[in-house]
Amino acid sequence: TTDLTGRVALVTGGARGLGAAYARILHDAGASVVVADVLIEQGHALVAELGERARFEELDVTDESAWRRVVSRTIAELGGVDVLVNNAGIANAAPIEHLTLAKWEAVMAVNATGTFLGCRAVVPAMKAAGRGSIVNISSVEGKRGSPHLHGYTASKFAVLGLTKSLAVELGPAGIRVNSVHPGFVHTDMTTRIDPERLDIPLGRPGLPQDVAGAVLFLASDASSWVSGAEIVVDGGMIA
Ligand code: NAD
Secondary structure, eight states: OOOOTTOEEEEETTTSHHHHHHHHHHHHTTOEEEEEESOHHHHHHHHHHHOTTEEEEEOOTTOHHHHHHHHHHHHHHHSOOOEEEEOOOOOOOOOGGGOOHHHHHHHIIIIIIHHHHHHHHHHHHHHHHTOEEEEEEOOGGGTSOOTTOHHHHHHHHHHHHHHHHHHHHHGGGTEEEEEEEEOOBOSGGGTTSOGGGSOOTTSSOBOHHHHHHHHHHHHSGGGTTOOSOEEEESTTTTO
16 A cells, blocks of 8 residues: 555655655655755745645755754654655766866765765664665666766765665665666756757656656555665666
């Protein structure tokens, strides 16, 4: 079943784009949803629209103490964390000669370190509950190489590797850890990419809701024997 009634889900980068679609589908499935983001206004607007089972937390995923605060408040007020979707991410595309150290470090900090900090922050509560589902958002660029995306690709492969190791380590504790690899989806991140140049067998770029079903599946008991899996949602682009 994909019913999440009584479950608590936390979605990072949940204020807009793909993260907002994840927050929405988990909420529609019955979960209480914490939208965690650095975008305060958009986050508040989304939870107001979702209604009473939604709340906003200001969270910079690279900030270790902010993670402690958000997770402990979620546990205190909602009773636990059953689902974590590590979705916050940035891209910083540039030819290698123009990829500054600061840009490289920023991408690694948000995409890779932020995902690590999120996983680490929720594991104690999930272990205590004897169950949990962590969904790490990688990318098709976490499975192949692409020009100008060096830091992004490295960070998304890191997300995949982290996911695999955690799936093995945490399985015995009842915690499942999987990755989702979206292809080209229209969001603020991809406004400068021309989808006409991409060869997408299903014939169109994605919408955020096209990816959300995979996240719902992995978050819910419908995937109770799925861990360490990589789900590519890309219209067939890298098949
Ligand atoms: P987006 O820029 O619209 O959304 C990213 C969200 O993450 C924003 O709400 C932003 O405020 C938040 N964020 C950024 N840095 C943060 C930080 N330090 N702490 C907390 N929140 C932070 O982009 P999107 O396309 O919705 O991307 C969401 C995720 O999906 C990213 O991890 C991205 O790499 C991944 N992805 C996107 C695509 C695509 O085609 N759009 C494809 C594959 C993977």
